[in-house]
Amino acid sequence: MSVESINSISSLNQSAYQTKAPSGKKEEASKEVKSSSENSGVVYEKSDDTQTSQTAKKTYTQNTALVEQLKADQEAQKQNLINIVNKMMNKQTGAYATSVFGSDSDDIWKFLASGDYTVDAETKAQAQADIAEGGYWSVGETSKRILDFATALTGGDPDKLESMRDAFLKGYKQAEETWGGELPEISKQTYDAVLKGFDDLASEYGLENWSSVSENT
CATH class of the missing domain: 1.20.5 (Single alpha-helices involved in coiled-coils or other helix-helix interfaces)
Structure with a gap:
C-alpha cells in the first residue's frame, strides 16, 4: 500500500x-x-x-412595660394641661375681679357680699390693662398660651389633639368649681377661642371625624 x-x-x-x-x-x-x-x-x-x-x-410579643409607660406619659401630659388651664383661668378671673370689684379673692361671692371693693388706682388700672385686648390676660393672649401649652405637651402629635381638648374642658370645669359658678364673660370668650383653636388645628392636621365642641360643658 x-x-x-x-x-x-x-x-x-x-x-x-x-x-x-x-x-x-x-x-x-x-x-x-x-x-x-x-x-x-x-x-x-x-x-x-x-x-x-x-x-x-x-x-410578636407586646412590650407591656413600654405601652404602660406611654399611657402614663400621655396621662401626665393631659393632667399638666388640666392644671395649667385651671390656674390660668383663675388668674384671668382674678384679674377681672380686681379690675371690676377691686379684689382677686378666690372666694369672689363672699367678697361681693362683704361690700368691700376698695383697691388702689394703680392696681386696678394694671388689672384693666391686663384683661384688655392685647393684655396678658386678654382673650386672645390667654387662649393662645393654652393652645401653645397643648401643642408643646404633645409635641404637635395629631393623635393626641383630642386628649388635649378634653384636658382643656376638664381644666375649665375645675376653674368654674374654684370660682363657685360660671366664669365671667371674658373667660367664656376665652373658652370659645380655645375650642376654635383646637378646631383649626384639627383642620390643619387633616383629622377626620373631628367633632367641634361649641357649648360650655
Missing part, C-alpha cells in the same frame, strides 16, 4: 472521529442543562416553602 493511501485513510478516520465526538458531548451537555434546570426549580420551590413556613411561625 502506498504512502498516499495510508495518509488518505488516516485523514478519513480522524475526520469521522472529530465529527462524532462533538455530537456526543452536545447530548451530554443538553442532559446536564435539563437536569440542572429541573434541580434548580425544585430547590427554588423548596426554599420558598421554607421561607413561607418561617414567616407563618413568627410571633
Whole structure:
C-alpha cells in the first residue's frame, strides 16, 4: 500500500472521529442543562416553602412595660394641661375681679357680699390693662398660651389633639368649681377661642371625624 493511501485513510478516520465526538458531548451537555434546570426549580420551590413556613411561625410579643409607660406619659401630659388651664383661668378671673370689684379673692361671692371693693388706682388700672385686648390676660393672649401649652405637651402629635381638648374642658370645669359658678364673660370668650383653636388645628392636621365642641360643658 502506498504512502498516499495510508495518509488518505488516516485523514478519513480522524475526520469521522472529530465529527462524532462533538455530537456526543452536545447530548451530554443538553442532559446536564435539563437536569440542572429541573434541580434548580425544585430547590427554588423548596426554599420558598421554607421561607413561607418561617414567616407563618413568627410571633410578636407586646412590650407591656413600654405601652404602660406611654399611657402614663400621655396621662401626665393631659393632667399638666388640666392644671395649667385651671390656674390660668383663675388668674384671668382674678384679674377681672380686681379690675371690676377691686379684689382677686378666690372666694369672689363672699367678697361681693362683704361690700368691700376698695383697691388702689394703680392696681386696678394694671388689672384693666391686663384683661384688655392685647393684655396678658386678654382673650386672645390667654387662649393662645393654652393652645401653645397643648401643642408643646404633645409635641404637635395629631393623635393626641383630642386628649388635649378634653384636658382643656376638664381644666375649665375645675376653674368654674374654684370660682363657685360660671366664669365671667371674658373667660367664656376665652373658652370659645380655645375650642376654635383646637378646631383649626384639627383642620390643619387633616383629622377626620373631628367633632367641634361649641357649648360650655
